Amino acid sequence: MDMNSNLPQDIVRAIKSVVGDGPLALHEPRFNGNEWVYLKECLDSTFVSSVGKFVDRFEDDLANFTGAKSAVAVVNGTAALHVALRLAGVEAGDEVLLPALTFIATANAVAYCQATPHFVDSAERSLGMDSVSLREYLSTFTEICNGHCVNRKTGRIIRAMVPMHTFGHPVDISALLAIAHDFHLQLIEDAAESLGSTVGGQHTGTFGLMGTLSFNGNKTITAGGGGAILTNDVELGKRAKHITTTAKLPHRWNFVHDEVGFNYRLPNLNAALGCAQLEQLPGFLRDKRCLFGQYQAAFANVAGVHLVAEPTGSSSNYWLQTLLLDAAHAGQRDAVLAATNDSGLMTRPIWALMNRLPMYANSPSAPLPVAESLEQRVINIPSSSGLGTVAP
């Protein structure tokens, strides 16, 4: 008898022992706070669009919560990344290092700058950019010319690196910052998934030159859409605000814009929702951590799979709860996805590696042994913060 044949059903049982029979979405928002009040206030003010007090407040609240000196609210996380890369000096013909194992937005933002993504491997511990193999790779394949890191093979400047805090688990940021320093790279953190996650008490997204957040509907908090740029460089924050608001120069009535800017400002309506959600974030984080503990207990006796825990020295927001199949069971990933989804529990695999997608198939890439393994073994399971308050 094949011991493995029961793994999909074992996983279904373990999940249901925590969250009940479902049906359950992967991640649903919760609106138990001032959402109504603020949306109504916003409508009554008639300031629903790109100017309004909730946009300013949302930025202040985000800066306070994350400890960033400056937060600039934009329409979504993709726009935040695009602008951060532009402001980091990423230009047409540059290369930008990013994990092959990330959401499409990270790579697309590079493409919007007419730059080329250069994919690197991930670490199993964090699911994010691996600092050890990265340093070795850069030492071998790049050289510093005129203060720039140059890819020996393509001759192009590698301008920046964009580690992403996968599912809320922080990357090994201090080692990556050291690499950025040693190889003359700008470091932009894609913190779209890690609002509330910290390393040594410092919020993700505040370590590099800039960090970016997302408030899409599936995130820990949502503004309908929405994103933000975090930075500790106040001048850079002002630049970010300028180019996300069409680069218009302030004037009593004249319409003069001084560079090619973007219409990326978050509407006040969305910011109103974001403000109400942000007030509840500490509670959501407690509930999500509680859910992790419940899942961890439920999976303690399920052989062949374990729950991904926050890396040592960091605190994860546990945005998406993540199962990691043992290597021997990687072949059962799709059977697990089918069994769970068939039984009303929404689950999903991690993203296809970026270098497998047709538009990035010819982009440069480091060897990706860990990312390729993780791609076959990661499964996200129902993770809504509301589930963490349900007794098992």
Place this chain on the structure above:
Amino acid sequence: MDMNSNLPQDIVRAIKSVVGDGPLALHEPRFNGNEWVYLKECLDSTFVSSVGKFVDRFEDDLANFTGAKSAVAVVNGTAALHVALRLAGVEAGDEVLLPALTFIATANAVAYCQATPHFVDSAERSLGMDSVSLREYLSTFTEICNGHCVNRKTGRIIRAMVPMHTFGHPVDISALLAIAHDFHLQLIEDAAESLGSTVGGQHTGTFGLMGTLSFNGNKTITAGGGGAILTNDVELGKRAKHITTTAKLPHRWNFVHDEVGFNYRLPNLNAALGCAQLEQLPGFLRDKRCLFGQYQAAFANVAGVHLVAEPTGSSSNYWLQTLLLDAAHAGQRDAVLAATNDSGLMTRPIWALMNRLPMYANSPSAPLPVAESLEQRVINIPSSSGLGTVAP
């Protein structure tokens, strides 16, 4: 005594005779319909983000209202233009014809495609792209090579033209369509300002290959932010939806994207507001037309200035009511702006010509005598639809 010295105060008096003493904004939204009901329904559903029934409904409602076969809702009018230009085949190194007298988004969308705006003149009658001088200009400065319109001077392909319906007044669309046909150009209508405006009973934005709408807070109706792409080519509509939703291929759980797409989908929260607003559009249009009539009567006896009326054969939404100073009084524009704003009536000039802005100063341009004259003579006055219901 200088007869002209009273023009600013004459204008203040004429405006106040219609709308009262103010203070008044240039254009405020009105939320007297189902805004609150739909926003609550949206929150209660928890579908506030990029998936939800209001997004689908908003698209259906827009298609019904405009008569377009397909409407795709996006985050704003700039995003709509960007995608429309991409889908029209605008590529890096191309040129795109647009009026020098337009909002910055028209030019920026061209720049996002790494193409170059090529500015052309406007007609005093419509305030939009002038078909007469355009045909003459193209006949002289371009040639058709391999089925493409080529700028003789730069050698670049002129791929498309983007007329914009200024302040809601339709351009001379049939003459422009004939030019597009004769010179092998794609025609994209920037209908950001002209929701509700028609030519011969057909809605603006539905004549060219694609048209784009905006629902920014200052527009006739608002979704907080928001925009849409209109097209009568259903396949093109599907393409627009695909690349505005990250080009993800439908699958039960896999994340595979087949091209560089955009995160441009309108959130359901904003669509809920848009649906409620669209229901009220016919009433808004009546009120705005009524306001035009009241202003026209009030300005009938003010020498040196007149109100811009819809071009013959078309129906304007009268988004922004527009004063046009006689050429002899162009020098008084800033005095009028100061007098009106100082007395609590928000007014503004038209945009600075695009070719005056630093990032577009080196773009190719036709002679712009009419646009240069209009730039000095146009003044928008308080135009909220709510003002049209106030007795003078």
